[in-house]
Each structure stands twice: as C-alpha cells, then as structure tokens.
Amino acid sequence: MRPAILLPAFVLPAFVLIGAALLAVPARAQESETPPLVHQHWSFDGVFGTFDNAAAQRGLQVYQQVCSACHSMKQMYYRNLAGIGLNEDQIKAFAAAILVPGPADESGQPTQRPALPSDHFKSPFPNDEAARAANGGALPPDQSVLEKAREGGPDYIYALLNGYSDPPAGMKMQQGMNYNRYFPGNQIAMPQPLHGNDVTYVDGTPSSLEQEAHDVTTFLAFAANPELNERHATGVKAVLFLVFLTGITYALKRKIWADVH
C-alpha cells in the first residue's frame, strides 16, 4: 500500500468540497428574490476610512426632516453630533429647535422645553404601540444601530432607499405594503421615504435621491459606529506597533536560538 496515493484520493476532494461549501456561505444571507447588493464607495471604508463630516451633516438633515417622523434613535444624544463636526453652539442651536417633555408645572400639567445637548434624541412616538398604530401595524425599527443590524450594512440601506418601484405585473401586494426590490420578501410596510428634493441642503448640494440616500446612510453609519474614526486610527497605530514588536521579538529569538543547532 503506497500511502502517497491516499493524499490525492482523500484529502483533495475533501478540500474541494470545503472550498465549495465556504464559497456558498455568503449566499445564505440573500433571499432568492432580492438582487445582490452593489458595493458603494463609503468614506468610512477601509483601514484609513473616516466619516465624511459634510455628508454626515447632510444626512443628519435628512434624518431630522424625513426619517425622524417615524424612526427613533434612542442611543444618541445631541452632544454626540460633535462626532460629525458640529461645534458646541451649533449643537445647542440644533437641540433648542426641538421640544421635549419638561417638568410638570405648578398645577401638575405636563410642559415642554427646548432640548439640551445632554438630551437623548427625541423619539417620534411615546411607545411601540403608538408607533405601530401610526404605521399600519408595522414597527419602524430604532435607527441607533440599524446599520450594524442588517446584512450588507450601508450598502443594504442605500439599496433599500433606492429600491422602490411599482410591483412587477401579476404580483399580489398586501394591503398597505410597498414593493421594494431589496427588502426580503419584496413587500415593505415603509412607504418610499425619499424621492429626491425632499430637503433643501444648507450647504447647497443638489438633493437628488441618490445623494440623499448616500448622506443619510453615512449618518446612520455614524450613529451605529460613533467610535469608528478613533477605532481605525487606533488600529493603524496598533498594527504598526505590533508588526515592529513582532520583528524585534523574532530577531531576538533568532539570536537566542543561534547556539542551539
């Protein structure tokens, strides 16, 4: 029995099988009826990526004027907006334009007060039941970490916002549902939120649908990963340091072992 024959006979087919299986893994996430996501260019991609503050600020405007009518963002404080380049005065002014519940007045009646930088983002509905009631039974998910909670992350959200159209001929839509190419099952309760020209950008950028979708996705990515800029910078430094450390440790190892063989 020549053992060498066993290698090709057993091991290779086994590895080919694994290869095939592992290649098939990413396909799991995609439902058959949704097209594959197109990878967009994001400023926060890659090892050196950081948030494009101008895009994130425009995205904040889209969130504030469109999405926040239905979606909460409970983990965020107004002070967190410093992370996309707003200064203290801008944050104060942004918050002050929003009314939040204040302390009861002398007669015990609820009051309202302008929000402070230390306040959480205001939620559109007092509770999930109210949110469902206003949205035909569907709950608009909280957007604090939504970008991390979907396979495909920013590419998915971008695709979803651009994915509305009339349903293909013959498709039966359920009551109150909207056709979206990228939503699993293709029927989503959220009516198309962006059409283009939904906001007038303060920085004068033309607000096409693609532009708005791109900007609000950048803002959602920031909301979900406020530490990203710092994390990437730390990573670059840590990797350089550890590569250096590995190098000198290995050199030392060679030196210590030089007398062994």
Added chain:
Amino acid sequence: MAGLHKSDFANPVINWIDTRLPIFTMMQKEYGTFPTPKNFNYFWNFGALAVVALMVMIVTGIFLAMNYTPNVTMAFDSVERIMRDVNYGWLIRYVHMNGASMFFIVVYIHIFRGLYYGSYKTPRELLWMIGVVLLLLMMATAFMGYVLPWGQMSYWGATVITNLFSAIPVVGPGIVTWLWGGFSVDNPTLNRFFSLHYLLPFVIVGVLFLHVAALHITGSNNPLGIDVKSPQDTLPFHPYYTIKDSVGVCVFLLVWAVLVCFVPNYLGHVDNYTPANPMATPADVVPEWYFLPFYAILRSVPNKLGGVSMMFGSILVMFVLPWFDTSPVRSCRFRPIYRQLMWVLVADALLLGAVGAHPPQGIWVVIGRVCTAYYFLHFLVILPFLGKLERPLPLPESISRPVIAGGGGGLPGGAPAKPMEKP
C-alpha cells in the same frame, strides 16, 4: 516535611520570602530551568496563547461587568452605553467580543496539535482529559456570555440550546424550567447566566492550574512524539521558549487587533444588534462560528434526543480517545496513513462548520449526515483498527540525533524516510 526552605536567591527580600514560601524557587524550577524538548515547532505556542487569551478575557470582562446591567429591560442599552459613553468602552467590549473567537481559534489549534502529535497518549491521558474539561467549561462560558447583550441571537440562541435538555426523557421539561427559572428565557435566566459567566472563567483558571501541574509531571510531548532520553534533548524553558512563545503572542495580538479595530463585527451575527424580542423569531437561529460543527451534528440526527446525545458525544469521545488509539507511535510524522486521515478529519470538521451555517435543507442535510458519521467513524473505528494495521516509519533514536545530524529540525513532515520493508 515542615521546615524552612533553603533558598538560593541572592536578593535578601526575595530570599526572605522564598525561605518561608518557596514560590520563587518554584517559578524558577517550573518556568526557568524547566527542561523542555528542544525540537518544538510553532504549534507548541498555542497553549501559551490560550493562557494569554484567558487573562485578557478576565480583565476586559471585569471592566465590562462594572458597567453592564443584567436586566432584560436594560441589558442591550447598557452594552450600547459601554460602546458610546464609557471611556474606551468600545475597545474593551470589542476586545472581549472578538476575544471569545480568538480563544476558540487558539484552543482548536491546540487540540489539533494534541491529536496530530499524539499528545493524548500515555502517560499524558489525564492531562488530555483535563484539557477536554477546559473545553467544556469554555463552551459554557462563551454560551452564557453571548446571552448577556440580550440581542435577538442572544435570546433565541439561549432558547434553542436550553430547550435541548427537554429531550431527556421524563425529567427533561422539568430541567428546562429549572434552568430558566421560569417558563421561558427571561430575567431570572439572564441574571443567573451573568452570575455564572462571571464565575466560570475563574473555575477555568483553577482547572488550568491542574492542566499545567499535570503537564509538569509528565513533561511536554514534542513533534517527534518520542520520549526525552537525555539532557541533550532538552533546553531550559527560559530563555528559549519564553522568547519563542513571545513571538507567537505578538502575532496573536496582531490578528486580534486587526479584528477589533477594522472588522469588529465580522465574526458576529447582525441580528444581535436588534434587541431581544420574544414575539419575533429570527429567520434562522445560528450560533457563533465556534459552535457550528456541533450544531451541525445536532441537526443531522432526525431524532431530538439522538441529536443531543451525538452532540455531547462528539466531545465525550475525546475523553476515551487515549484508549481507542491502539498505535504505540505518538506522532503522525511516523504514521503515514493516519497522518492523511488527520487532515481528512480536519476537512470533516470544517465541512461540519459550513453545514451548521446553513439551514438544514437539500444537500446540506446529506453532507451533514455523512460528516457526522465520519467524525465518529474516525474516533471509534479507524483509530482502534488502524493502530493495529498501519506500519509506522522507523522512529529516530532520540530527539537530539536528527536535530544534530539534519541541522534543520528533524524529519520534515512532508518527506519522511522510506517505510520499513516487510521482514
């Protein structure tokens, strides 16, 4: 036995302590001059790496626990608060989260090393069995830790896995209620899981101590799998292996840092960023990657009790492994057939992992069953019979022989000497 220790340390303070409590002498003996086979390859790094991983997990875990709230209404938000408002909270949490994966990668390679070089064989059976206990404790710890952030996968993973116990006849459902502390996974479950998740790592430290104690009785195995014959075969642990382990630690930390800083959620599941919701089952409940092969075995058996037994059995066979392997030769380097079957086993385990990641439909069911059967076939049938049938290659006389003669680390794994001729 009572009496002061005669210490050799020159430093008066160390000498004073060492005379009364000879821990310095012990450290010197076990980690300084400890005679260690001179022919280790880098596979022998992984035990030390596992210890590093455990230490980092304990330190980051303690800091997480300072800010974490084990309550179903607050757990998810408290983890997010750690990520956003605690100083370096994102770092601590991502190090801990990816640390579980790093720990398992390292331990799985460590186990592979033991299998390939026959480190489980006499006289190291007990050392090996203690290792299997460590694996079980790690699994329990990681499972309960994953429940703590109270996302969708936390909740549904906990529900699916605890429900497995209901397969036990008669007492099963009672056990499940007892585990839950109620009639579903809920606040009492989260509370006890937090308590146990804090406790078990320290149990691991204790068992690890026994593991290392047993190792220092038998001494280490080595890539040739032959016994140390003379002092020529060994080197003092320090500085030779302290420095070699340090090289491994640097690379290990490098990989960990890349995961944490650039792709912290790559190994996780997106659904765990959706807060737990008992009313909405995720499309597909999948465990963390390190449990996938076992999950595949569980789902490959059509009968629930059978699946559960096979899943636990797949780890329990490791306990009896030393007695199922009949070959007198330890290292796969000298077992031409078994060496290849070892790689088939690796392929089998990886395939089981892929099966576990897919819904049990179509071809995956078939692959899952074949791989499950092969896994047990390997340990229960191939191992006992092959040991009797296989003709091992001639063993070198001693560790130092080939090292001195070849100058390059003994017989290379790929191209060993010709097999013995039939007598």
